[in-house]
Amino acid sequence: MQTQPNTPEGAAGMGRRDFLMAAPAVCIPAVVQGAPLSSGDSETPIAALFREWQRLTVAAEDRSLTDDECDAMCDLRSEVERQMNAIPARDAMDVLMKVAAFTAPRRRVIAG
Helix, strand or coil: CCCCCCCCCCHHHCCHHHHHHHHHHHHHHHHHHHCCCCCCCCCCHHHHHHHHHHHHHHHHCCCCCCHHHHHHHHHHHHHHHHHHHHCCCCCHHHHHHHHHHHHCCCCCCCCC
16 A cells, blocks of 8 residues: 555545544544533523433443333434524534534444
8 A cells, every 4th residue: 555655554545525524523522522511601502402412322322221212312312403403503612512413423332
């Protein structure tokens, strides 16, 4: 395999579009995780929904859940995502929280 100069091994196969598609998944959750939920005195509606979305995401990954319970949690999480999408962002953090929720990987831990 031939690589271009000054590129890490294996990065030569990654195109510009691949990099741009991967950026939100890598950067935004880290930014949102450590940031305050709002810039003002009160929490925005999107920040409150994002907190609920995080709670449901963690709950859905619980290995002790049955498939039906996990499906119910994922359905609730999808409803929260729809609610977040319907509300206009008030600030940059709202935008980041929306993007983090919509670009988060969907995974199910398989008990075994």
